[in-house]
Amino acid sequence: MIARLLAGAALAALAVGSAQAQQGKVSGDVVKIGVLNDRSGLYADLGGEGSVVAVRMAVEEVGGKILGKSIEVVAADHQNKPDIGSNLSREWIDRDGVDVIVDVPNSGVALAVQEVTREKKKIFLMQGPATSRLTGDACSPTGFHWAYDTRALAVGTGQAIVKEGGKSWFFLTADYAFGHQLETDTAAQVKKAGGAVVGAVRAPLNTADFSSFLLQAQSSGAQVIGLANAGGDTITSIKQASEFGLTQSGQQKLAGLLIFLSDVHALGLQVAQDLVLTTGFYWDMDDEKRAWSEKYKAKTGKMPTMVQAGSYSSVKHYLKAIEAAGTDDGATVSAKMKEMSVNDMFAKNGKILPNGRMVHDMYLARVKKPSESKGPWDYYEIIRTIPGDEAFATLAESGCKLPG
Amino acid sequence: MSTIFGIPPQALFGQLLLGLINGSFYALLSLGLAVIFGMLNVINFAHGALYMLGAFVAWLLLTMAGIGYWWALLLAPLVVGAFGVLLEKTLLSRLYKLDHLYGLLLTFGLALIVEGVFRHFYGVSGQPYPIPDLLRGGQNLGFMFLPNYRGWVVVASLVVCLATWYAIERTKLGAYLRAATENPVLVQAFGINVPLMITATYGFGVALAGLAGVLAAPxxxxSPLMGSNLIIVVFAVVVIGGMGSILGAVLTGYGLGLLEGLTKVFYPEASNIVVFVIMAVVLLIKPAGLFGRER
Incomplete structure (x- = not known):
């Protein structure tokens, strides 16, 4: 009996030993990339299948192979439910051998997945989620926040509107992790720039009718109504604000704090014109971005949002780091990614802070009037480049405490 | 200025009016559901998808054929109704002898398929549909700005609800229908074509959903999701009103719209669950619903 136990222990030790020996290579002889996002709900157009296409483009560019092993891309729908998101990522990592999770819009779901990837020491490349907490108090050594965050949106749109004279603010906030953080971050920037917040109303996620909330915003008398929501909710609130004549009177102004290209496309320029927004990417800025975006459009029929472009960029950087590190081990690759600067069509000289924040330039844009637009997807005029160091919080400001 | 529970009365009136507008959609949709359940004993889970279909038909008519809102108001319900007749003839009619559950599962499956098809082709952000020129702009009521279009929705829905109620409760055709639900064999013995009547009823019920879809489009x-966003609330409305009760469905629809509107003022975070809380309470006290009768 004792001999058997000993033999078992020896076998187990052997297994551990060989697992460690394999660290220098690719686990499971395949690099598996899991794109986890909303594929059917209100955030499906800003990420969804488009993010999967973008990731595949990055994989194709390296020939579908890394360190001699093949790269596989899988995708799943988290339905905007944190429990489904964390269960799926556990299953992916434990059972299917997924090495990296990409996108995950909806800050609530991302916060849950961040816990899983931290525990399993797997890399998490966040594009869709907005909350700055992901590189703040909820940061992880293997978590990367790429395209934008609530702090950058607040700095960009919040400050710009206060400077234009929008001093008093009322927030219409999506009632979950993301909306609350966007409201908090924007309120801080508004106050810093000399403005004031007169009130806020919290609307449930995926509300069909915003008129009641808009009316409350109207009667608050605030000069600016800050929309701390996203995707379908933003579209509906902007559309209904125009229906109820909130902006026509000229006394009040809408500030869409998070607006994606797909939202503007859905609204049409007639309704969306003159909105000021902050974005991490716009396709029509230079030749490199245009070339990549045209390729993307040929596959999907749409121009990419910053989430989709960011998915491409982060996976590209991740694969480069695997190449350089000679392994796909989470902790090792993560350290390598932070050593290397990000240089591709998405970002120039992007640098990654120890908390996982990828610091790159952000852009303040104005939505064109129908008369200024030359055709479909010609929607933004970039009015200011916000340097990365100004847009994103420093490590000290972020409140992230990493072990060691 | 005097206030009611800390809210100025003007603001309160505004919110009540908005509640009434949302209630109009609840009423129109739950009316169709109640008619179908009352006559066919089918819980029509495809109702939300057919409402979405109505809106899409209107949008397709406008973008593909240049046919405007007013014609769509007539054509879209006809198209949706015809689709409903097809469904009833080919699929639903086979399930009448079985438990309610089978009809529910079938229609739920159909809803998923219809939604999935539209989502595949049109994405989820939705397509813009302009407000017809005649109804652009709005009225300043003093306490709020009422867009003309929203006013029109309330009037249209009231008229349709009243007309339907009248047709079923006060006309000869309605009497046949009600008799056919009570005892189809006997009614058939009087020489009335009961299967045809049932098909027509289903067609009419879903045409109402199509009409609501066109009204909602502007x-x-x-968007492919517009139906599933609404349908659960509408089911709660029908359950609260009493399954199969037409008057109950309409009154509860408006009533819950108002109540939801008030919740949005006093405790906005709860506005999407208040209907279900009421449903639970009503079911505890009166299991057949407010206007339903026990069978």
Whole structure:
């Protein structure tokens, strides 16, 4: 009996030993990339299948192979439910051998997945989620926040509107992790720039009718109504604000704090014109971005949002780091990614802070009037480049405490 | 200025009016559901998808054929109704002898398929549908700005609800229908074509959903998700009103719209669950619903 136990222990030790020996290579002889996002709900157009296409483009560019092993891309729908998101990522990592999770819009779901990837020491490349907490108090050594965050949106749109004279603010906030953080971050920037917040109303996620909330915003008398929501909710609130004549009177102004290209496309320029927004990417800025975006459009029929472009960029950087590190081990690759600067069509000289924040330039844009637009997807005029160091919080400001 | 529970009365009136507008959609949709359940004993889970279909038909008519809102108001319900007749003839009619559950599962499956098809082709952000020129702009009521279009929705829905109630409760055809639900064999013995009547009823019920879809198109984005966002609330409305009760469905629809509107003022975070809380309470006290009768 004792001999058997000993033999078992020896076998187990052997297994551990060989697992460690394999660290220098690719686990499971395949690099598996899991794109986890909303594929059917209100955030499906800003990420969804488009993010999967973008990731595949990055994989194709390296020939579908890394360190001699093949790269596989899988995708799943988290339905905007944190429990489904964390269960799926556990299953992916434990059972299917997924090495990296990409996108995950909806800050609530991302916060849950961040816990899983931290525990399993797997890399998490966040594009869709907005909350700055992901590189703040909820940061992880293997978590990367790429395209934008609530702090950058607040700095960009919040400050710009206060400077234009929008001093008093009322927030219409999506009632979950993301909306609350966007409201908090924007309120801080508004106050810093000399403005004031007169009130806020919290609307449930995926509300069909915003008129009641808009009316409350109207009667608050605030000069600016800050929309701390996203995707379908933003579209509906902007559309209904125009229906109820909130902006026509000229006394009040809408500030869409998070607006994606797909939202503007859905609204049409007639309704969306003159909105000021902050974005991490716009396709029509230079030749490199245009070339990549045209390729993307040929596959999907749409121009990419910053989430989709960011998915491409982060996976590209991740694969480069695997190449350089000679392994796909989470902790090792993560350290390598932070050593290397990000240089591709998405970002120039992007640098990654120890908390996982990828610091790159952000852009303040104005939505064109129908008369200024030359055709479909010609929607933004970039009015200011916000340097990365100004847009994103420093490590000290972020409140992230990493072990060691 | 005097206030009611800390809210100025003007603001309160505004919110009540908005509640009434949303209630109009609840009423129109739950009316169709109640008619179908009352006559066919089918819980029509495809109702939300057919409402979405109505909006899409209107949008397709406009973008593909240049046919405007007013014609769509007539054509879209006809198209949706015809689709409903097809469904009833080919699929639903086979399930009448079985438990309610089978009809529910079938229609739920159909809803998923219809939605999935539209989502595949049109994405989720939705398509914009313009407000017809005649109803652009709005009235300043003093306490709020009422867009003309929203006013029109309330009037249209009231008229349709009243007309339906009258047709079923006060006309000869309605009497046949009600008799056919009570005892189809006997009614058939009097020489009335009961299967045809049932098919027509289903067609009419879903045409109401199609009509609601067209009415909703200019207010919301025409999106594949618009039906599933609304349908659960509408089911709660029907359950609260009493399954199969037409008057109950209409009154509860407006009533819950108002109540939801008030919740949005006093405790906005709860506005999407208040209907279900009421449903639970009503079911505890009166299991057949407010206007339903026990069988």
């Amino acid at each position: 207010i919301y984005q025409v």
